[in-house]
Amino acid sequence: MSRAPSAGPSSDPKAIAPTLFSTLQTYTTPTSFLLPSDSQPVHPFSAKSTETIASLRALLGTTDRLLHSTNVHLSTPVKESKTVSLMRHQTGQYIQHMLSTLRPSPSNYGEDVPLNPDEMAEWVINRVISYGTSVGMEAFPEAEASGRRTLVLGGQVLVVDVEFAVTPSVDVVGVRTSYAVPTGNSSSSMNGTNSSGSVSVDAHIFDTLRLFIEEASKGEHADALEVGRLGKSIREGLGYLMLLDRLAVAEGDQGLRWFTELETLGRSLEKLAKDEAKAVSSALGSQLTPLDIFLLRAHVLPLPYLLPGSPTLALLAHLSPRAYLSILRSSPPADASPAENIPTLDVPITHLRNVLALYPLLEGCALALLTLIQLPQNSPHLRPPPTAELASLNARPTFPLHPSAAETDHTFPLPLNLPMTPGSQYAWILDFTGNGRTSGVVMSQSRMHEIENVINPLSGIGNNIAHGSMGSVGSRRGWVDLLLDLKGGAMVSSIPQCYVANYVSPTNSHPPLRMRLTVPDEPGFFLERVQVYTMREVWAIMEIVREQCWLNEALKACNWSVEGLTNPSAEDATSTEKEGAPNEDELQALLDGTFMPRKLPVNVYLPSSPVPHPTLPSSALFPSPSTTPPRILLTLPERAPISGLVNILIEYDSAKPRGVSLQVQGAVGVDLSIESLEETVRRGGIWGVPGKIWTKAGV
Numbered sequence: 001m002s003r004a005p006s007a008g009p010s011s012d013p014k015a016i017a018p019t020l021f022s023t024l025q026t027y028t029t030p031t032s033f034l035l036p037s038d039s040q041p042v043h044p045f046s047a048k049s050t051e052t053i054a055s056l057r058a059l060l061g062t063t064d065r066l067l068h069s070t071n072v073h074l075s076t077p078v079k080e081s082k083t084v085s086l087m088r089h090q091t092g093q094y095i096q097h098m099l100s101t102l103r104p105s106p107s108n109y110g111e112d113v114p115l116n117p118d119e120m121a122e123w124v125i126n127r128v129i130s131y132g133t134s135v136g137m138e139a140f141p142e143a144e145a146s147g148r149r150t151l152v153l154g155g156q157v158l159v160v161d162v163e164f165a166v167t168p169s170v171d172v173v174g175v176r177t178s179y180a181v182p183t184g185n186s187s188s189s190m191n192g193t194n195s196s197g198s199v200s201v202d203a204h205i206f207d208t209l210r211l212f213i214e215e216a217s218k219g220e221h222a223d224a225l226e227v228g229r230l231g232k233s234i235r236e237g238l239g240y241l242m243l244l245d246r247l248a249v250a251e252g253d254q255g256l257r258w259f260t261e262l263e264t265l266g267r268s269l270e271k272l273a274k275d276e277a278k279a280v281s282s283a284l285g286s287q288l289t290p291l292d293i294f295l296l297r298a299h300v301l302p303l304p305y306l307l308p309g310s311p312t313l314a315l316l317a318h319l320s321p322r323a324y325l326s327i328l329r330s331s332p333p334a335d336a337s338p339a340e341n342i343p344t345l346d347v348p349i350t351h352l353r354n355v356l357a358l359y360p361l362l363e364g365c366a367l368a369l370l371t372l373i374q375l376p377q378n379s380p381h382l383r384p385p386p387t388a389e390l391a392s393l394n395a396r397p398t399f400p401l402h403p404s405a406a407e408t409d410h411t412f413p414l415p416l417n418l419p420m421t422p423g424s425q426y427a428w429i430l431d432f433t434g435n436g437r438t439s440g441v442v443m444s445q446s447r448m449h450e451i452e453n454v455i456n457p458l459s460g461i462g463n464n465i466a467h468g469s470m471g472s473v474g475s476r477r478g479w480v481d482l483l484l485d486l487k488g489g490a491m492v493s494s495i496p497q498c499y500v501a502n503y504v505s506p507t508n509s510h511p512p513l514r515m516r517l518t519v520p521d522e523p524g525f526f527l528e529r530v531q532v533y534t535m536r537e538v539w540a541i542m543e544i545v546r547e548q549c550w551l552n553e554a555l556k557a558c559n560w561s562v563e564g565l566t567n568p569s570a571e572d573a574t575s576t577e578k579e580g581a582p583n584e585d586e587l588q589a590l591l592d593g594t595f596m597p598r599k600l601p602v603n604v605y606l607p608s609s610p611v612p613h614p615t616l617p618s619s620a621l622f623p624s625p626s627t628t629p630p631r632i633l634l635t636l637p638e639r640a641p642i643s644g645l646v647n648i649l650i651e652y653d654s655a656k657p658r659g660v661s662l663q664v665q666g667a668v669g670v671d672l673s674i675e676s677l678e679e680t681v682r683r684g685g686i687w688g689v690p691g692k693i694w695t696k697a698g699v
Contacts, residue, residue, distance in 0.1 A: 110224030111231055113216050121170035124213055125151060127231060128162065135239035148173070153238070155245035156180075157255060160205065160238075169217060175206040179248070179256055200263070201241070204305040207357075208234055211308055229359070233309025236435070240311055243374060247426070251416050261413055262304060262313045262370070265535070269302035269313075270341040272405055277343035279401040283657045288334050288346040292324040293682065296550065296652070296659025298401055300368070300542045301343070306357055310435045312371040316356070317542050318549035320364030321684025322557070327355050327362075361437050364556075366549045369431040370538065372412075382427055383456065385533050393457040396450075396540035400655055410535035430530045430541060440526040444479040446608060447548050448525055454540045455530065479524025480517070480606070483552055484560050499560035503602075503687045510691035511597050513636075517560060517604040550652045551606070551630040554686050602690050605633040629653060636690045639697035642668055648689055650681055658682045662689070670697045 114123050129139040132153040137160075140152040147167035153160040163174040177200075212230040216222055248255030276298035277289040284293070295301065295318050306314035319327070331351045334344075342349055356362060375382060399406045412428040432440045443451075477485075484499065503513040527545065532538050608628065631651040638644045646666035653661035660681045662674055670693065677689055 110228040113222045113227055115220055121166040124170050131235040132238050135242045155242050157248040158245045172209040175202045177201050204311050208308040237309040237311050247415050266302050266304035266313055274343040276401045288344055291345045291347045293659050297654045299539055312369045315368045318366040318546045320553035323362050323364035361434050367434055372428055375425050390457050396543050427531045433528050440528040442483040443525050443527045443548050445523045447544050450544050451541055478519050480519045482524035498563040500563045501558045501560045505691055510695045511600050513602050514599045515602045515604050520606050547630045547652055558687050603635045607633055634690050639694055667693050
């Protein structure tokens with residue numbers, strides 16, 4: 001290894017000049033440029049700013065020495081080409097590492113909102129112009145006339161006319177889009193909502209601009225970061241429309257299909273949703289369809305152009321019981337006769353859209369965005385289109401509520417020719433992050449495998465979708481551990497095997513439940529994006545996702561903690577102090593079978609295989625692995641004087657009227673209403689079911 005020239009003569013004759021390897025070794029570890037205690041970004045007012053500046057100065061000194069060394073060796077003839085190739089390879093790795101470390105994802109510093117109201121109108125219009133031109137649009141602002149200003153943003157096909165009111169404050173009063181084709185024809189959109197009830201691009205741009213202006217117009221009370229986020233959504237929305245504009249130009253007169261594809265698809269999906277809603281309400285004997293049951297039994301609820309800055313088709317997959325109740329309580333009276341193709345839900349679609357469009361996304365809401373993206377050539381995320389033979393191998397999707405829809409499908413369009421972008425490829429994806437708003441959906445490995453089989457039945461997991469997340473299975477956290485850590489729990493050194501939680505009855509109708517959850521030994525992953533080609537693939541994937549979401553939200557409804565790693569609460573400590581030898585009254589209560597225990601132990605299992613749990617005497621409760629639904633098994637002791645165990649199996653079941661199925665083994669002589677217990681589970685009271693059954697046993 002060649003040696004880098006030293007900065008000067010050393011006073012120590014035994015000193016050894018640093019080599020190229022020893023000089024670079026300091027900066028080769030992933031934490032070379034991070035703080036010793038944490039990896040948070042450093043700012044001038046941080047406690048570690050002095051050390052950070054010293055580290056950066058040392059790095060600059062190192063680069064100066066390396067530059068001097070390479071200049072010295074530049075004129076030296078190299079006899080071994082292998083050495084040159086090796087050095088080039090190592091240099092590329094070092095540069096890539098330093099760039100990825102020193103230049104992280106861009107931060108949002110917000111917008112410099114003017115405090116003078118007289119400057120607001122000009123500032124808003126200039127910012128919108130900047131957002132449009134940054135994505136390739138041309139801007140043509142017009143002069144003010146009668147308190148109105150018009151801004152025209154255009155591509156080669158798409159033209160967006162925005163009208164602002166500027167007296168004295170600024171507001172957007174109208175948006176109109178039109179499409180120009182090579183033949184000279186044009187087609188105007190329909191001012192927000194057409195006769196089929198779909199929301200147009202006009203209304204989407206209008207709402208996005210209004211949110212931006214409303215926040216910016218708060219003056220000194222405006223949140224600069226929120227204004228910056230809303231401005232980014234405007235830029236991203238216009239950028240997506242310009243992506244469609246480039247595809248439309250490449251296809252000539254046929255290119256207008258790119259601007260109408262999602263609206264046409266949205267109308268057909270709304271019709272299917274309406275038919276399925278009728279089937280659900282008929283099974284319940286009600287006029288309105290409960291939204292939560294619809295999402296459990298039917299397919300996704302289409303919400304075109306839902307999120308600001310995302311002019312795409314949003315698909316609502318699941319709502320937690322808490323999220324559904326929150327929306328229902330804040331909802332105005334539902335319309336029993338909504339617009340055409342709109343399902344008759346107990347929550348008006350307009351109110352649902354307003355709630356789900358808020359930032360951040362409602363907790364307990366699972367959304368997927370169907371969007372078109374541009375990828376570089378030969379991207380690893382691309383996969384070939386499925387053949388009819390492979391598609392026929394999938395058992396999903398299923399249409400129990402609307403059997404005739406099993407024969408329907410929709411193939412998403414792809415570009416016919418791309419003369420303007422020869423090096424790019426396009427793909428339709430399901431984005432479960434809400435365009436970066438969330439981390440995605442926590443999925444178990446088996447359900448990730450199911451998704452992999454949907455898009456490619458001949459491929460195993462790890463080849464496409466999960467290739468970036470799999471890693472070594474032995475080093476992966478379990479999916480339950482990954483899920484429960486989302487609530488802010490501290491990371492532990494070892495993967496926990498059990499979680500514990502206390503459940504107290506709101507009415508004190510039964511003793512507190514001490515639940516112990518045995519964690520299944522199965523890795524977990526965040527599902528973020530899946531490439532799709534047809535609507536049948538989307539339906540199949542969403543069926544798998546909603547099953548996982550049902551299980552996720554059921555677990556997150558309780559405050560779990562890692563067994564053995566947390567100190568008992570004050571209540572637990574008090575109850576422990578009270579424990580001791582029973583008195584005469586307690587002994588007599590034990591003999592009479594009227595003793596009230598201080599806690600009821602409940603074991604919780606998440607069976608995922610067709611083999612029954614040892615406490616279950618029958619395996620008929622468990623279907624085959626290919627059709628195994630998500631389920632929760634609860635076991636608790638029989639109420640004295642009867643000995644034994646009560647087994648409660650709760651399953652997600654889209655064929656049941658409430659979307660859940662409940663079976664009880666044990667509870668000898670107890671008059672149980674399974675329908676009432678299923679209603680309790682549907683409402684989010686799954687962890688109170690053991691207590692209800694125990695209380696019934698004493699009646």
